[in-house]
Amino acid sequence: YYVLAFNPSYYLKNPVQIFMIQNGGLSIHGSLIAAIGFAIIYTKYKKLSFWRIADTFAPAIILGQAIGRVGCDVFGTAMQTAYFWGVKINNQLLHPVQIYESILNYVLFAVLWNLRDRIKYNGQLFLYYLIGFSFNRGVVEFFRTNPMVIEPFTIAHVTSLIIMIVALFVMVYLRKQKKFVNEIKIDARNKLIGNVATLGMIILSIMIYYKIY
Template identity: 40%
Template sequence: MLGSARPFDPVAFEIGPISVAWYGLIIATGAFLAYLLVNSEAKKRGLPKDLFADLLLIAVPIAIISARLYYVIFRWDYYSQNPSQIIAIWEGGLAIHGALIGSVITAVIFAKKRGLSFWKIADVAAPGILLGQAIGRWGNFVNQEAHGGEVSRSFLESLMIPEFIINGMNIDGTYYHPTFLYESLWSFAGVALLLYLRRVNMRRGEMFMTYVIWYSFGRLFIEGLRTDSLMIFGVLRTAQVISIVLIIGAIALIIYRRKQGLADRRYLDEERSPAASDKKGTKKKK
């Protein structure tokens, strides 16, 4: 493919004057499959029926808004000059770190109001969150964004990836690193790891912390290949800084919670137990 034609139309289909973009459709698909995975596990852990359905109704809109705000803030030099583009999320520009910040804050408040353990909810949700991220990255592929630096076609062929991906990484006659693919595969591997760790009676909260560390470690290196990184002071890649902070923070929190006796409960301890057993109690039961 030597030309610059897009291998995919970013519009999936149209209903009258409404155009449905592949970007949004892929993200929605990822969220739906993540919900199915999480909801299945929630039943085994004795969490209330429809808990995650209720949480998603609140968390998904907030995650989208916070993901966009995060992206816009770090690209304010552009959006201040093009304010009409701020709401154009169908063209891309949703930052995962922004979505996570909004989702975690929402989940903490939601859990507190329901009288449930945030850490238990987070542990159950962790594989689903990563699954949604793994699928969502393919929206970047369709939009031909979030790619890395220039490479040769022979390099891409050496990766033994499908032809349609190679063609999709030809943008205006130049081939680029498929960083969306690297991150997607890393995330899928993380999902497999977390599903395996479900068999291990891990301390409460540490399943979620493992997710944070795993994703952040991969993103730290993959971000270094990208050409569209959000920057801090024009020097530091924002995602790399956030990834380092999250890794250190997660490890420190694991140590702190263990020392303070806040992680005495374990992941499998209450399998199929009533949700009432998760009501807030003494410090040791958190």
């Protein structure tokens, strides 16, 4: 994805650079698209329901992204105003985009966690994840430095928008199929524990982030 979306002409002329991941790459969008493709092929081969499995994994996927983003070393743009939560890198006060996205992803995790017993059709929870994550990334992208398509929108904005549109169309299609068996029953106490735990993880992630930087 990084190769195709960011600078295809350069990588076509320098194909060896495709494998030099120490210089960048490994975009989350590319990983997500590849993982979905692999999961579709695997579940079809095993004669499993892709959408039911996707719903099962959706909360865990975004939780992993929330935790993993804390350790990302891609910082944001320079702050125009010196806010106390900025991080100083090379004598510049930068937006801590890692923690922005981490917090947004934790919030999305909490939303998905609480909606597990309220979905109406297979795939709904996973599609909520795709739309929610794309929205989160779109917001954070305004504070990152990536190649522009039309200022201030980057290629990541475009990709996120495409994912959201596709997810909405698929959502309409799946809703009409009415294929769903709701086997999940979750009491209010379970949801409360999950919400408190999520808040604790947000606080812990912020503490770890500022301890590192």
